[in-house]
Amino acid sequence: MKIFQINTVCGSGSTGRIAVDLAHMLEEHGDECCIAFSRGTKPEDVDCFQFGNKAEIYWHGIMTRLTDRHGMYSKGATRELIEKIKKYQPDIIHLHNIHGYYLNIQLLFEFLREYNKPVVWTLHDCWSYTGHCSHYTCVECNRWQKECYKCPLKKDYPGSILLDHSTQNYRTKKQLFTSLVKLHLVTPSEWLKNEVEKSFFMDIPCTAIPNGIEIEKFVYRENNLKNTLGISNKKVILGVANVWTEQKGINDFIQLAELLDETYQLVMIGVDEQRKKRLPANIIALDRTKNIEELIDYYSMADIYFNSSIEETMGMTTGEAICCGTPVVAYRSTAVPESVGDGCGVVLEPHDTEGVARAFAEIISRQEKYKNACLAYRQRFDKKISNEAYYKLYCSML
Numbered sequence: 001m002k003i004f005q006i007n008t009v010c011g012s013g014s015t016g017r018i019a020v021d022l023a024h025m026l027e028e029h030g031d032e033c034c035i036a037f038s039r040g041t042k043p044e045d046v047d048c049f050q051f052g053n054k055a056e057i058y059w060h061g062i063m064t065r066l067t068d069r070h071g072m073y074s075k076g077a078t079r080e081l082i083e084k085i086k087k088y089q090p091d092i093i094h095l096h097n098i099h100g101y102y103l104n105i106q107l108l109f110e111f112l113r114e115y116n117k118p119v120v121w122t123l124h125d126c127w128s129y130t131g132h133c134s135h136y137t138c139v140e141c142n143r144w145q146k147e148c149y150k151c152p153l154k155k156d157y158p159g160s161i162l163l164d165h166s167t168q169n170y171r172t173k174k175q176l177f178t179s180l181v182k183l184h185l186v187t188p189s190e191w192l193k194n195e196v197e198k199s200f201f202m203d204i205p206c207t208a209i210p211n212g213i214e215i216e217k218f219v220y221r222e223n224n225l226k227n228t229l230g231i232s233n234k235k236v237i238l239g240v241a242n243v244w245t246e247q248k249g250i251n252d253f254i255q256l257a258e259l260l261d262e263t264y265q266l267v268m269i270g271v272d273e274q275r276k277k278r279l280p281a282n283i284i285a286l287d288r289t290k291n292i293e294e295l296i297d298y299y300s301m302a303d304i305y306f307n308s309s310i311e312e313t314m315g316m317t318t319g320e321a322i323c324c325g326t327p328v329v330a331y332r333s334t335a336v337p338e339s340v341g342d343g344c345g346v347v348l349e350p351h352d353t354e355g356v357a358r359a360f361a362e363i364i365s366r367q368e369k370y371k372n373a374c375l376a377y378r379q380r381f382d383k384k385i386s387n388e389a390y391y392k393l394y395c396s397m398l
Helices: 013-028 054-067 075-088 105-115 166-177 190-196 225-229 250-259 292-301 316-323 353-365 367-381 383-396
Strands: 002-006 032-037 048-050 092-095 119-122 183-187 206-208 235-240 264-269 283-286 304-307 328-331 345-348
Touching: 002 013, 002 075, 013 032, 013 383, 032 075, 075 105, 105 166, 119 383, 183 190, 183 383, 190 206, 225 292, 235 292, 235 353, 250 264, 250 283, 250 353, 264 292, 292 316, 304 316, 304 353, 316 328, 316 367, 328 353, 345 353, 353 367
Parallel strands: 002 032, 002 092, 032 048, 092 119, 119 183, 183 206, 235 264, 235 304, 264 283, 304 328, 328 345
Antiparallel strands: none
16 A cells, blocks of 8 residues: 655644654555655655745745735646656545645646545645635634635735635635545544534545544653742643644733732743743743653643643644643633543633633642543553554545
């Protein structure tokens, strides 16, 4: 069996790591896999193919901002990719993120329809079935269920500063994406699967396969981070994000800084310099961690992990924290609650910061019980379970 994966990146970011994990799993089964990607560095331990160039990505980004026709540029890069697929002759093509200023969706899907081999498409966000945005919960928009128009998130990724072509984008996507006879969708959560089934994908087979975690690596371990940060006597509440936005809950942390007493310490990872200026002095705001090992140390240091996001298609950080034995407080929004196992934390309505503060106190008072529940639940996140689910899906499509 030969699988050809396509993603924005390879080996970096959550989607890039998932692609590499699947490649390693296929090799263990005696199968072949190639990962095609456009951005970032090229890993050495997998068969991969980097296509396109920075100039074409930059141009695609500019034209998206001017025309709101994301996914309709990068023709040269896409033709290069198609030639590679023809040469590789895969049995199955596995799509991941096909947005990100690097692919022409019309050229790609016209080729896939002609190639007529099975296609697995893992939807890591909502971009595939909307006329513009990758998430819509923050504005409570459901126009995508019928047809997008007058997009309220036009300036959000993939941002357009001038035009609104959400209706045209929606129609283009619907026509292209539903044209494949042998397409099977995968979502990382039941929530996203339910959303997909309300979209123009409603007649396409869809399976929920949660993103797996390397549980042998994400384990609790003793460290001196509290001493290093000068907070050894504090109850540490940790938050992690790639970019801290309102959707990710930056304002909730600011409110909690006022509500919590001095026995608590809020620590936020992934804060850029501009946002650091917004935060009160009693929040420790840190840059992104340099590597996974450092991130595991922070999870292990924390007494509670607070997932303040209201828009997640799974919420990997919640699972990673639980694997490290750290209880979670999270909001009942999108897919976030699915990762909070029984006894592993508390789930509340979005932005109920007073309730969050009470939940912190509840968990601290029964810390050992919550930690034991996390350690008992962590096996369910094992990436081997997810990888084997994908393997069964591949086999079923041949």
